[in-house]
Amino acid sequence: MISDDASHRFSRRVPAGDTHERDVCDTCGFVAYENPKIVAGSVVAHEGRILLCRRAIAPRVGYWTLPAGYMELSETTAEAAMREAYEEARARISIGALLAVYSIPRISQVQIIYLASLAEPDIAAGEESLEVGLFARDEIPWDDLAFPSVHWALAHFREVEGQALFAPFTNPEAASGDRMPSAAPPGL
Numbered sequence: 001m002i003s004d005d006a007s008h009r010f011s012r013r014v015p016a017g018d019t020h021e022r023d024v025c026d027t028c029g030f031v032a033y034e035n036p037k038i039v040a041g042s043v044v045a046h047e048g049r050i051l052l053c054r055r056a057i058a059p060r061v062g063y064w065t066l067p068a069g070y071m072e073l074s075e076t077t078a079e080a081a082m083r084e085a086y087e088e089a090r091a092r093i094s095i096g097a098l099l100a101v102y103s104i105p106r107i108s109q110v111q112i113i114y115l116a117s118l119a120e121p122d123i124a125a126g127e128e129s130l131e132v133g134l135f136a137r138d139e140i141p142w143d144d145l146a147f148p149s150v151h152w153a154l155a156h157f158r159e160v161e162g163q164a165l166f167a168p169f170t171n172p173e174a175a176s177g178d179r180m181p182s183a184a185p186p187g188l
């Protein structure tokens with residue numbers, strides 16, 4: 001991450017008192033920290049089937065994935081998961097319990113995957129998907145999944161399926177009730 005202040009002149013060094021090399025401005029001392037990115041997504045169940053999206057964009061075009069993606073600024077993890085489900089599968093979902101947190105240092109990502117259900121039965125491919133589908137347990141295309149974390153989440157889902165994990169999601173920031181969208185992401 002580089003500041004848009006064109007007056008910065010960065011060099012790579014360990015700031016005083018720090019432990020890692022950073023881009024540090026030689027003029028003003030500004031430190032451009034880089035931190036892991038957070039991906040939010042969901043395993044969306046509907047009548048015993050799981051929502052999967054076949055990717056239309058790189059990487060892994062043509063392979064199947066869960067609706068998930070990078071968080072935007074100023075949204076909650078649940079809002080991000082709902083937004084991604086709508087963008088990729090035109091799915092309006094209800095967020096349930098947290099299914100898993102995957103910390104993947106190799107790519108500096110943290111993936112937060114919720115259990116979810118379809119709030120409305122209609123789905124359709126969004127711009128980032130070639131097609132979307134609802135897959136029964138024995139129809140999941142295990143050999144054509146896009147990423148290891150999709151495999152992990154689906155396997156984890158099968159382990160916990162049927163357990164009482166679908167408690168309504170509550171967000172401490174949404175105590176007033178006006179922060180959390182009901183079914184559709186904000187602005188729709």
Ligand SMILES: [Zn+2]
Pocket residue numbers: 007008009025026027028029030
């Ligand atoms: Zn500077």
